[in-house]
Amino acid sequence: MNGLVEWFMNALDGLSGEWVATIISMVPLLELRGGLLAASLMGVDILVAVPLCIIGNIIPIPFILWFITPIFNALKKTKLFRPLVEKLEAKAMGKSDKIQKGYFWGLALFVGIPLPGTGAWTGALIATLLGIDFKKAFPAILLGILIATVIMALISYGLLGSLIGLFS
Numbered sequence: 001m002n003g004l005v006e007w008f009m010n011a012l013d014g015l016s017g018e019w020v021a022t023i024i025s026m027v028p029l030l031e032l033r034g035g036l037l038a039a040s041l042m043g044v045d046i047l048v049a050v051p052l053c054i055i056g057n058i059i060p061i062p063f064i065l066w067f068i069t070p071i072f073n074a075l076k077k078t079k080l081f082r083p084l085v086e087k088l089e090a091k092a093m094g095k096s097d098k099i100q101k102g103y104f105w106g107l108a109l110f111v112g113i114p115l116p117g118t119g120a121w122t123g124a125l126i127a128t129l130l131g132i133d134f135k136k137a138f139p140a141i142l143l144g145i146l147i148a149t150v151i152m153a154l155i156s157y158g159l160l161g162s163l164i165g166l167f168s
Contacts, residue, residue, distance in 0.1 A: 025056025111144025
């Protein structure tokens with residue numbers, strides 16, 4: 001992920017660190033995790049970076065929850081995009097077993113625990129494919145984003161080492 005974050009930082013050269021972090025937080029795969037990492041590398045204060053990265057990560061989620069099904073259905077009608085859409089759906093549904101039981105906490109933890117292939121984008125896609133209502137999915141995804149924020153702020157800003165030092 002570090003290489004991808006660095007690529008985006010270079011591609012967005014000329015923008016402030018705040019804008020770079022916000023934009024990276026909107027990007028699939030990187031999301032808030034990459035945004036906070038970029039913010040820390042660019043010297044953005046944690047109190048500024050956290051709300052910007054949360055906002056950046058939240059912005060695409062309603063659009064995914066509302067519009068991904070009609071978009072996927074339209075793309076599946078084309079020879080060119082059908083394999084890509086089916087691959088995305090299969091990948092998302094392959095992770096859905098973690099969410100189906102106790103969907104609220106499953107979805108929140110899926111989004112919140114920073115592992116490869118997890119995050120708000122994938123969580124929103126899975127929620128949509130499982131037919132979870134927006135009013136139920138969005139709060140769970142939001143809670144997951146907040147969990148991820150705490151974990152990634154501790155890691156990206158070196159606060160985890162400071163906390164461990166307090167208890168040693």
